[in-house]
Amino acid sequence: MTVVVVVAAVMVAVAALLALVRIERGPSMLDRALGLDLLAATLVGAIAIEAAWNRRTETIPILVALSLVGFVGSVAIARFAAREPSRAERRAVDDRAAEDRAADDRAADDRPADDRAEEDR
Amino acid sequence: MTGAESEHARGGLGRVLAQWPALVGLTLVWVLLWGQLSWGNVVGGLLLAVLVVVAFPLPPIPSRGTFRPVPFAGLLGRFVTDLVVASFQVAWVAVRPGPQPQGAVVQVRLRNPDDVYLTTTAVLSTLVPGTMIVEAERDTGMLSVHVLDIEGSGGPDGVRRYLLDLEDRVLRSFAPRDVLARCAAQDGTEGTR
Amino acid sequence: MTEVEPGFWTTVADVVAGVSLLAGAFLTLAAAVGALRFDSLLARMHAITKPQVLGLVLLLLGLALRVRSWSAVAMLVLVVVFQLATAPVSAHLVSRAGFRTGKVDPDALVPNEMDPEARRD
Structure with a gap:
């Protein structure tokens, strides 16, 4: 079991390092969100391996909380990133697809609230 | 989930009861979080589930699905x-x-x-x-x-x-x-x- | 279960736990390698969604087989359910945000049916 735990721990640790490299490199916020998601998963993995090694259960609630942190983080960043470009740029993209009602609807989901005051948020 | 009109007629309690799958699911999550099945956990989880359903109402899902x-x-x-x-x-x-x-x-x-x-x-x-x-x-x-x-x-x-x-x-x-x-x-x- | 000497099943459980810990750690590492190596945001998102989720599930399975307590297993089931439910959502949100903010190069995708000109509606 010692060998298994050591090998698994090393693999997860390397994964965490690679995730850090991805967070550092970017290039966009979304890539960093993705790296953070991965980092949270490697943390969960590391805690799970430690708990399996010592057969202990006290740390398991940490896993429950951590497993949700990555999700909340990437969703929050995805919502911010969707507003990064200027409004005019996005209008132009919207107009090109305007002949398709469905495409228009879809784009409207993320448009600022003044466009669709009655919906969303 | 029954028809929308009957839910309106029954008022707040009916609206909560109509979401019984959500109540059951949230209670189950609560019991799983505590890790043991006891009356205290079930009742506490159910109360919290009602609180969640009342505080964060969701539009009803118009589904008449079956389960095979x-x-x-x-x-x-x-x-x-x-x-x-x-x-x-x-x-x-x-x-x-x-x-x-x-x-x-x-x-x-x-x-x-x-x-x-x-x-x-x-x-x-x-x-x-x-x-x-x-x-x-x-x-x-x-x-x-x-x-x-x-x-x-x-x-x-x-x-x-x-x-x-x-x-x-x-x-x-x-x-x-x-x-x-x-x-x-x-x-x-x-x-x- | 009680007919066999008690040590037998615990050994089996430990061996299976070791195997799943190793497989889970490997998949987590592979997800990190993919997140670092793939050259587009969407390809990286694939690495984060699939191997990472299964890797985490396997690590938690290994943990569950080691601790063998029902209350711990209940919480681990919850973690797995959260992962399975949230990973597709965050993948979808991040990739959609990437598409809308122009962080995805549409020409690198062949075929790209999202292209308004290529829509076959």
């Missing part, structure tokens, strides 16, 4: 094997030396754009071989999927066939009979798009 255990078992089994296969495939693509595969975006129109089935199909397809939902259009039932390795997935048509098969499995597990009949009638016209 045998097709559902098939769906579940296929999903688990697909998840394992997909994970090792993507892992192999990630670690193997050489050039990276050609990515692509494929569109597929599902036969039944009902919210519940569209969501289920989309969520499941993100976890199984080589596909990931980029856009989903509710009114047309159109899914845009990103494919990691388009050649390895049998080209755009292979991806479409896989997704329609997946939708078929979902519908056969949950959809009422008339929806199934309508989809069967559409087969060969819409389905091949």
Whole structure:
């Protein structure tokens, strides 16, 4: 079991390092969100391996909380990133697809609230 | 979930009771979090569940689904094997030396754009071989999927066939009979798009 | 279960736990390698969604087989359910945000049916 735990721990640790490299490199916020998601998963993995090694259960609630942190983080960043470009740029993209009602609807989901005051948020 | 009018007539309590699946689910989560089944946990979880349902009301889901255990078992089994296969495939693509595969975006129109089935199909397809939902259009039932390795997935048509098969499995597990009949009638016209 | 000597099943459980810990750690590492190596945001998202989720599930399975207590297993089931439910959502949100903010190069995708000109509606 010692060998298994050591090998698994090393693999997860390397994964965490690679995730850090991805967070550092970017290039966009979304890539960093993705790296953070991965980092949270490697943390969960590391805690799970430690708990399996010592057969202990006290740390398991940490896993429950951590497993949700990555999700909340990437969703929050995805919502911010969707507003990064200027409004005019996005209008132009919207107009090109305007002949398709469905495409228009879809784009409207993320448009600022003044466009669709009655919906969303 | 019953008709919307009767819920209005029954007022607040009725609205809460109409969401009994959410109540049961939230209570179950609470009991699982505590890790043991006791009356205190169940009652406490139920109270919290009512609080959550009242404080964060959601629009009712207009679904008159059924549940068929045998097709559902098939769906579940296929999903688990697909998840394992997909994970090792993507892992192999990630670690193997050489050039990276050609990515692509494929569109597929599902036969039944009902919210519940569209969501289920989309969520499941993100976890199984080589596909990931980029856009989903509710009114047309159109899914845009990103494919990691388009050649390895049998080209755009292979991806479409896989997704329609997946939708078929979902519908056969949950959809009422008339929806199934309508989809069967559409087969060969819409389905091949 | 009680007919066999008690040590037998615990050994089996430990061996299976070791195997799934190793497989889970490997998949987590592969997800990190993919997140670092793949050259587009969407391809990286694939690595984060599939191998990472199964890797985490396997690590937690290994943990469950080691601790063998029902209350721990209940919480681990919850973690797995959260992962399965949230990973597709965050993948979808991040890739959609990437598409809308132009962080995805549409020409690198062949075929790209999202292209408004290529829509076959």
